[in-house]
Amino acid sequence: xxxxxxxxxxxxxxxxxxxxxxxxxxxxxxxxxxxxxxxxxxxxxxxxxxxxxxxxxxxxxxxxxxxxxxxxxxxxxxxxxxxxxxxxxxxxxxxxxxxxxxxxxxxxxxxxxxxxxxxxxxxxxxxxxxxxxxxxxxxxxxxxxxxxxxxxxxxxxxxxxxxxxxxxxxxxxxxxxxxxxxxxxxxxxxxxxxxxxxxxxxxxxxxxxxxxxxxxxxxxxxxxxxxxxxxxxxxxxxxxxxxxxxxxxxxxxxxxxxxxxxxxxxxxxxxxxxxxxxxxxxxxxxxxxxxxxxxxxxxxxxxxxxxxxxxxxxxxxxxxxxxxxxxxxxxxxxxxxxxxxxxxxxxxxxxxxxxxxxxxxxxxxxxxxxxxxxxxxxxxxxxxxxxxxxxxxxxxxxxxxxxxxxxxxxxxxxxxxxxxxxxxxxxxxxxxxxxxxxxxxxxxxxxxxxxxxxxxxxxxxxxxxxxxxxxxxxxxxxxxxxxxxxxxxxxxxxxxxxxxxxxxxxxxxxxxxxxxxxxxxxxxxxxxxxxxxxxxxxxxxxxxxxxxxxxxxxxxxxxxxxxxxxxxxxxxxxxxxxxxxxxxxxxxxxxxxxxxxxxxxxxxxxxxxxxxxxxxxxxxxxxxxxxxxxxxxxxxxxxxxxxxxxxxxxxxxxxxxxxxxxxxxxxxxxxxxx
Amino acid sequence: xxxxxxxxxxxxxxxxxxxxxxxxxxxxxxxxxxxxxxxxxxxxxxxxxxxxxxxxxxxxxxxxxxxxxxxxxxxxxxxxxxxxxxxxxxxxxxxxxxxxxxxxxxxxxxxxxxxxxxxxxxxxxxxxxxxxxxxxxxxxxxxxxxxxxxxxxxxxxxxxxx
Numbered sequence: 040x041x042x043x044x045x046x047x048x049x050x051x052x053x054x055x056x057x058x059x060x061x062x063x064x065x066x067x068x069x070x071x072x073x074x075x076x077x078x079x080x081x082x083x084x085x086x087x088x089x090x091x092x093x094x095x096x097x098x099x100x101x102x103x104x105x106x107x108x109x110x111x112x113x114x115x116x117x118x119x120x121x122x123x124x125x126x127x128x129x130x131x132x133x134x135x136x137x138x139x140x141x142x143x144x145x146x147x148x149x150x151x152x153x154x155x156x157x158x159x160x161x162x163x164x165x166x167x168x169x170x171x172x173x174x175x176x177x178x179x180x181x182x183x184x185x186x187x188x189x190x191x192x193x194x195x196x197x198x199x200x201x202x203x204x205x206x207x208x209x210x211x212x213x214x215x216x217x218x219x220x221x222x223x224x225x226x227x228x229x230x231x232x233x234x235x236x237x238x239x240x241x242x243x244x245x246x247x248x249x250x251x252x253x254x255x256x257x258x259x260x261x262x263x264x265x266x267x268x269x270x271x272x273x274x275x276x277x278x279x280x281x282x283x284x285x286x287x288x289x290x291x292x293x294x295x296x297x298x299x300x301x302x303x304x305x306x307x308x309x310x311x312x313x314x315x316x317x318x319x320x321x322x323x324x325x326x327x328x329x330x331x332x333x334x335x336x337x338x339x340x341x342x343x344x345x346x347x348x349x350x351x352x353x354x355x356x357x358x359x360x361x362x363x364x365x366x367x368x369x370x371x372x373x374x375x376x377x378x379x380x381x382x383x384x385x386x387x388x389x390x391x392x393x394x395x396x397x398x399x400x401x402x403x404x405x406x407x408x409x410x411x412x413x414x415x416x417x418x419x420x421x422x423x424x425x426x427x428x429x430x431x432x433x434x435x436x437x438x439x440x441x442x443x444x445x446x447x448x449x450x451x452x453x454x455x456x457x458x459x460x461x462x463x464x465x466x467x468x469x470x471x472x473x474x475x476x477x478x479x480x481x482x483x484x485x486x487x488x489x490x491x492x493x494x495x496x497x498x499x500x501x502x503x504x505x506x507x508x509x510x511x512x513x514x515x516x517x518x519x520x521x522x523x524x525x526x527x528x529x530x531x532x533x534x535x536x537x538x539x540x541x542x543x544x545x546x547x548x549x550x551x552x553x554x555x556x557x558x559x560x561x562x563x564x565x566x567x568x569x570x571x572x573x574x575x576x577x578x579x580x581x582x583x584x585x586x587x588x589x590x591x592x593x594x595x596x597x598x599x600x601x602x603x604x605x606x607x608x609x610x611x612x613x614x615x616x617x618x619x620x621x622x623x624x625x626x627x628x629x630x631x632x633x634x635x636x637x638x639x640x641x642x643x644x645x646x647x648x649x650x651x652x653x654x655x656x657x658x659x660x661x662x663x664x665x666x667x668x669x670x671x672x673x674x675x676x677x678x679x680x681x682x683x684x685x686x687x688x689x690x691x692x693x694x695x696x697x698x699x700x701x702x703x704x705x706x707x708x709x710x711x712x713x
Numbered sequence: 714x715x716x717x718x719x720x721x722x723x724x725x726x727x728x729x730x731x732x733x734x735x736x737x738x739x740x741x742x743x744x745x746x747x748x749x750x751x752x753x754x755x756x757x758x759x760x761x762x763x764x765x766x767x768x769x770x771x772x773x774x775x776x777x778x779x780x781x782x783x784x785x786x787x788x789x790x791x792x793x794x795x796x797x798x799x800x801x802x803x804x805x806x807x808x809x810x811x812x813x814x815x816x817x818x819x820x821x822x823x824x825x826x827x828x829x830x831x832x833x834x835x836x837x838x839x840x841x842x843x844x845x846x847x848x849x850x851x852x853x854x855x856x857x858x859x860x861x862x863x864x865x866x867x868x869x870x871x872x873x874x875x
Contacts, residue, residue, distance in 0.1 A: 397778070400778060400779060401739055401740050401741075403848070404740035404741070404746065404846075405740045407746075407845050407846045407847075408740055408743055408745065408746050410843065410845040411745055411746070411749055411840065411845050411846070412745065414839050414840070414843055414845065415745070415836075422744065422745040422748050422749070422812075422813075422816065422818070422836070423744075423812075423816055424743070424744045424745050427815070428812065428815035428816045429815045436743060436744060437738050437742050437743065437744070438742045438743070438744055438747055438805035438806075438808045438809055438812075439738065439742045439805060446733060446735045446736065447735060447736055447737075447738045448735040448736060448737050448738065449735070450743070452735060452737075453737055453738065453740075456737045457737075
């Protein structure tokens with residue numbers, strides 16, 4: 040909640056002190072004056088004090104007239120402004136009061152706002168020490184020293200995040216909320232429900248603001264939806280990342296991964312347990328653990344034996360050399376064949392990728408085509424597709440000569456058809472890629488084997504030529520080779536357990552994210568939201584009746600459940616209504632928000648400011664009716680500035696207790712202080 | 714037909730019926746797609762919404778797929794030999810022009826030129842305003858109205874000399 044108390048404008052000039060001071064009351068406050076007396080100055084300076092002028096435009100200029108910035112017209116020459124300030128007392132729902140001051144013309148930075156706890160204007164002795172906050176610079180909405188952060192906290196608002204058109208989310212800026220609470224005279228009227236600042240780049244600003252003001256669950260639901268979607272996509276990309284990192288490392292060591300699901304799964308381990316396979320002999324794949332065990336066994340067998348001397352078994356060594364040389368030439372042949380295979384597999388995968396690309400392009404075109412047809416059905420021009428424009432006979436929706444009987448699919452059928460094709464080809468591509476990866480692993484493993492056999496040939500030859508009593512080089516190198524291989528594969532095995540643990544974690548997270556997704560309500564609104572919107576609609580329609588809304592039967596004007604704006608069954612209200620009816624709609628909507636706001640549990644601060652609401656020659660009777668309605672809203676503060684004829688307003692003020700009239704008459708707002 | 718087949722056919726109780734299934738066709742061959750392309754070419758890439766038929770065919774062929782667009786631009790910027798971009802005169806496009814003319818979206822002027830009508834222009838405006846066919850409009854906006862009749866002829870004949 041927020042209430043305005045005393046406003047004080049102080050201007051120091053070279054001809055003495057000037058100023059104005061007024062205390063706003065709870066209930067209805069009417070400021071009445073002839074034109075040019077400074078009504079708008081009062082209201083704009085309130086906005087200025089709160090650092091909210093950004094709701095009008097991105098300009099850093101002071102939005103106040105020259106009496107506060109340059110000079111005051113005086114009989115006998117202008118009084119030049121040397122310094123000016125504006126201060127405002129505000130009270131929140133807990134009954135705490137604070138006094139907010141901001142310099143207009145001063146040596147002090149205008150981006151600083153001074154806050155003193157207590158009513159420093161009316162009761163200076165009770166006020167606490169002052170604190171400076173900043174506004175209108177980067178981060179002033181979120182920083183602890185930002186004034187809007189202070190103001191939001193003071194009002195009991197916790198500003199939600201809002202999506203931006205570009206870049207990261209921002210808070211739902213105060214400047215976007217105040218247009219629903221403060222209608223400025225020159226540009227504020229004539230937009231339903233309000234004129235929102237676009238320069239802040241907040242997406243969906245019209246919906247987000249009403250959702251926040253009425254504290255609709257829709258907001259939380261939408262936020263939760265976004266969060267869940269973001270979470271799901273984060274897990275999905277972590278999954279893919281983990282999967283491909285593991286795949287890269289596995290392939291580099293001549294092994295392949297098998298049966299890791301491409302998409303996150305909620306159940307881990309999956310039915311078919313993921314495994315890592317290693318090419319033991321050409322064409323055969325072993326489980327890593329089994330393979331590793333065999334290598335270890337062989338190694339420990341060797342460990343138990345003494346290293347034979349070079350001359351010990353000459354014939355055996357010769358036979359082994361022969362065998363190793365044969366193995367080298369055989370492996371070379373196999374390698375060539377495998378490389379050939381790999382090449383054709385890669386080109387097959389490329390062809391499939393090309394096909395998918397062109398399917399995607401066609402699919403994109405079909406989506407555009409659908410939009411095109413929508414435009415045709417909404418807009419003034421539609422392209423005939425089913426009948427001949429000349430002879431009006433039915434013709435096929437195709438430019439190809441398809442023969443008389445062939446019938447093309449409808450666009451929707453065609454899109455579905457492409458979707459299926461895409462799914463199919465993507466599956467085929469995934470398979471082709473797996474085949475390529477397996478072949479690559481095979482190539483690596485054959486190369487490794489080849490190296491081993493070559494080094495074996497080398498060491499056997501060295502064994503044959505070395506002195507007979509030295510240890511057999513071949514026997515030694517085999518031991519070293521085995522040891523190295525075991526170390527590498529153990530490293531891979533450890534890595535593999537880490538990978539599996541990561542997948543298990545991701546799977547858990549996926550599970551809970553999916554559960555969150557399942558908990559989301561089907562529609563966008565909760566039951567509570569429905570009630571608030573219904574009440575808003577009722578109050579809104581009642582007002583339209585009171586204000587003499589003439590463009591259509593007011594019971595047909597409803598509040599959209601989509602964007603919470605008034606709508607008239609499929610008709611653009613703003614375009615279809617008389618200018619004066621647009622004003623009536625705006626009154627009814629904003630007062631409706633206020634009324635629902637104070638009666639139900641919402642974020643509405645319970646005040647509304649209208650600057651010169653009698654626009655577009657709405658009749659006097661309707662205008663007074665609006666004031667009466669506004670004055671009857673309980674627990675609220677409404678401030679209206681008007682140049683409406685004096686007697687009518689005075690009569691109204693006499694009739695209604697809650698109306699507080701500030702009659703400026705012919706006086707100027709800023710007067711010389713004695 | 715042998716006896717066994719005969720027997721098994723006659724054992725089917727229901728009459729056999731054949732249904733003609735609709736065929737999938739590429740979006741390029743939908744009438745309104747091609748007509749929309751034609752209007753965009755005239756609106757975005759032709760001086761006073763008017764162009765010769767062969768020039769329309771050249772631009773249409775360049776516009777058809779992202780590959781064509783790429784090849785066309787490479788050829789134009791003379792990074793690639795002229796034969797990289799091979800123009801085909803697509804009959805479907807000619808048919809689309811006829812349909813568009815019958816619907817008063819374009820008209821023939823000066824004997825051999827096609828010009829967009831007010832009606833056609835309002836449709837083209839709607840397409841660009843609602844950002845439908847973004848890839849196509851981006852390409853056409855990029856090449857602008859700079860392709861001359863002479864250049865189009867060069868691209869068709871595949872020779873650098875006009």
